[in-house]
Every structure is written in structure tokens, then in C-alpha cells.
Amino acid sequence: MLQCSLFVLTLLCISVKDITGSWEEWWTYDGISGPGFWGLINPQWSMCNKGRRQSPVNVEPEKLLFDPWLRDIQFDKHKVSGILQNTGQSLVFRVDKDSKHQVNISGGPLSYRYQFEEIYFHYGLEDHRGSEHQIDHHTFPGEIQLYGFNKELYHNMSEAQHKSQGVVGISLMVQIGEPINKDLRLITSAFNNVRFRGSSFPIKHLPLSSLLPDTQQYLTYEGSTTHPGCWETAVWIIFNKPIYISKQEMYAIRRLMQGSQISPKAPLGNNARPVQPLHHRTVRTNINFNRQGVPVSSNCPDMYRNMHYTATQWPREHSMRYRSAEDMSMLQPN
Numbered sequence: 421m422l423q424c425s426l427f428v429l430t431l432l433c434i435s436v437k438d439i440t441g442s443w444e445e446w447w448t449y450d451g452i453s454g455p456g457f458w459g460l461i462n463p464q465w466s467m468c469n470k471g472r473r474q475s476p477v478n479v480e481p482e483k484l485l486f487d488p489w490l491r492d493i494q495f496d497k498h499k500v501s502g503i504l505q506n507t508g509q510s511l512v513f514r515v516d517k518d519s520k521h522q523v524n525i526s527g528g529p530l531s532y533r534y535q536f537e538e539i540y541f542h543y544g545l546e547d548h549r550g551s552e553h554q555i556d557h558h559t560f561p562g563e564i565q566l567y568g569f570n571k572e573l574y575h576n577m578s579e580a581q582h583k584s585q586g587v588v589g590i591s592l593m594v595q596i597g598e599p600i601n602k603d604l605r606l607i608t609s610a611f612n613n614v615r616f617r618g619s620s621f622p623i624k625h626l627p628l629s630s631l632l633p634d635t636q637q638y639l640t641y642e643g644s645t646t647h648p649g650c651w652e653t654a655v656w657i658i659f660n661k662p663i664y665i666s667k668q669e670m671y672a673i674r675r676l677m678q679g680s681q682i683s684p685k686a687p688l689g690n691n692a693r694p695v696q697p698l699h700h701r702t703v704r705t706n707i708n709f710n711r712q713g714v715p716v717s718s719n720c721p722d723m724y725r726n727m728h729y730t731a732t733q734w735p736r737e738h739s740m741r742y743r744s745a746e747d748m749s750m751l752q753p754n
């Protein structure tokens with residue numbers, strides 16, 4: 421480890437004049453600029469190595485805490501326009517700054533009103549990996565993360581991301597199968613236009629709220645952005661149902677490359693940060709046993725003490741023979 425970090429430092433000294441002002445581009449998901457080194461390659465990213473409230477995490481169903489005060493999530497229905505970009509590390513959609521109608525996110529566990537800003541796409545090159553968050557150690561083929569910033573306290577994402585309560589991350593697990601999310605097509609049909617680093621493509625009138633799965637059940641915890649600088653300013657919300665994309669769409673996203681057309685380098689996929697320890701943080705949920713039809717005697721105090729959650733067993737094969745995949749929740753009361 422020490423040797424490695426010295427190596428990184430030497431390397432930085434040699435090349436620092438080439439990369440001044442472009443830290444943003446100088447990190448990866450493997451090797452000596454991978455997640456284990458993010459905190460070493462830039463002093464402003466030290467939380468990536470030192471932080472103890474980091475994301476993503478593995479959600480342990482039996483440790484979930486039911487919180488009756490969690491509200492429904494409010495997500496504006498307005499459509500947004502923006503730019504889909506291959507950054508060389510991820511596929512990112514950023515909303516146009518001058519949009520008249522910004523999309524507000526509030527309610528749920530949030531104490532403030534947040535403004536939608538960007539979407540990150542994490543996915544695997546094979547079906548058994550891809551998502552950053554895990555449910556009972558199950559990894560999904562992909563994870564779509566909608567980030568917003570605290571609009572009541574801060575001016576923009578760059579200011580908010582390293583300040584208290586700056587960011588909300590909404591996590592949609594991606595499963596291959598049916599019914600596919602038709603509104604996601606607006607983005608997936610553009611994959612071929614962003615194959616190489618630096619390429620971008622405009623997306624118009626994206627109905628963000630229709631990307632969300634059809635459920636108000638979610639899990640929530642406090643963590644960090646999953647990309648550098650790993651600032652511990654994020655409230656995470658993970659919906660309890662995946663969204664579905666087709667094999668063809670998955671094939672198209674797996675063709676994206678980390679490099680330019682001239683030097684394509686490796687595929688962009690497998691861009692997931694490994695799960696981070698919870699360190700005694702609580703993951704709360706609004707999944708309510710009562711409403712699930714589990715009878716609770718009216719004399720009993722409503723403490724849900726002996727209630728546990730179990731994770732759904734997902735098939736290894738994604739041929740998806742379910743008649744109604746829409747009903748597949750990731751977690752159920754035990």
C-alpha cells in the first residue's frame with residue numbers, strides 16, 4: 421500500500437503540469453487511479469479514503485428500521501432537457517442550466533427542497549455486476565442515480581456537494597427484462613452517439629418522473645457521493661423496485677468506451693465503486709408491515725420490534741419469465 425501510494429505520488433509529480441486544473445478527468449475504476457486511491461490522488465478527495473459515512477453500501481434487510489414518519493417522495497412531473505455525455509468514467513446526463521422549469525425533489529426523508537441536476541449510469545459488462553448499492557449482497561446489472569442539490573441553502577451543485585445536507589441521491593436499480601421503461605428509450609436510443617470519451621448528445625423533453633419505478637416504498641440512509649470527492653453530504657433514497665431495460669439496450673450501453681475514437685481504451689462499464697462499511701449507520705424504510713396485511717394485535721405497542729425484512733431472490737438468468745415483473749419488489753416484510 422505504502423509503495424503504491426509513493427508510486428502514485430511520484431507519478432503525480434511527474435505529470436502534474438499536464439493535468440493542472442483537470443483532476444476531474446484523472447480518476448478511474450481500476451488500477452492505480454481506481455477507487456482505493458481516489459483519496460490519495462487529490463487532497464480535496466481525502467474523504468474517499470478517510471470517510472466513515474461513505475456510499476455505496478450493502479443493505480442488510482434484517483437490520484432495516486421501519487420509520488413511520490417517512491413521507492412519500494415528491495418529484496415534479498416536468499420534462500427536462502439536457503446533455504448526455506460520456507465522461508470517460510461514466511455516462512452522465514446533465515440538465516440544461518437555463519431551463520425555465522427545474523424539477524424539485526422533496527418529501528421522503530428530506531428536510532429541504534432539492535433541485536434535480538444530473539443522472540449517473542453505473543452498469544456491468546456482465547449481468548452479475550453493475551450496480552453500486554447492493555441488497556443483501558445482490559448486485560443488479562445496473563444502477564441509475566439521480567442527483568439533486570439543496571436549492572434552499574445553495575446556489576448550485578458544485579457549491580452544495582461539499583456542504584452540509586447538500587445533495588440527494590435517488591437510486592434506481594436496473595434489471596434486464598420486462599416491462600421495459602419506455603421513457604428511458606429517450607436516453608438509451610442515444611447510446612450510439614456517445615460511444616467515446618468527450619462525446620455528448622442532446623436529450624429533449626425527458627419525463628424524469630416516469631423513470632421512477634411504480635412504488636413509494638424506499639430505503640434511506642446518509643452517505644456520500646459515490647464518485648470523487650466522496651463528500652459526506654448525501655441523503656440516499658433507494659426505491660424498492662427495479663426498473664427494466666432490454667437486452668438490446670444493455671448491449672448498446674456496454675459498447676461505450678473509456679477513451680476517444682482514436683484510442684478507445686477499455687469499455688466504460690464496470691464503473692461501480694465497491695461497497696463501503698456502514699459503520700453503525702441506520703438504514704430506514706417506510707415499508708410498513710401493517711399495510712402489508714400482517715395482522716398486529718391492537719393491544720400491542722406499535723414497535724415492530726420482531727419484524728424483519730427479506731430480500732427477493734433474483735434469477736441468475738435474465739430471460740424473465742415473470743408474468744408481472746412490476747410486482748417484484750427487492751425487499752419484503754418477512
Ligand SMILES: *[C@@H]1O[C@H](CO)[C@@H](O)[C@H](O)[C@H]1NC(C)=O
Pocket residue numbers: 496498521522523524
Ligand atoms: C420548484 O419549487 C419552487 C419553489 O417552491 C417553485 O417556485 C417552482 O415553480 C417549482 N418548480 C416546479 C417545476 O414546480
Ligand SMILES: *[C@@H]1O[C@H](CO)[C@@H](O)[C@H](O)[C@H]1NC(C)=O
Pocket residue numbers: 575576578579
Ligand atoms: C456556484 O455558486 C457559487 C456561489 O454562488 C459560485 O461562486 C460559483 O461560481 C457557482 N459555480 C457554478 C459552476 O456555477
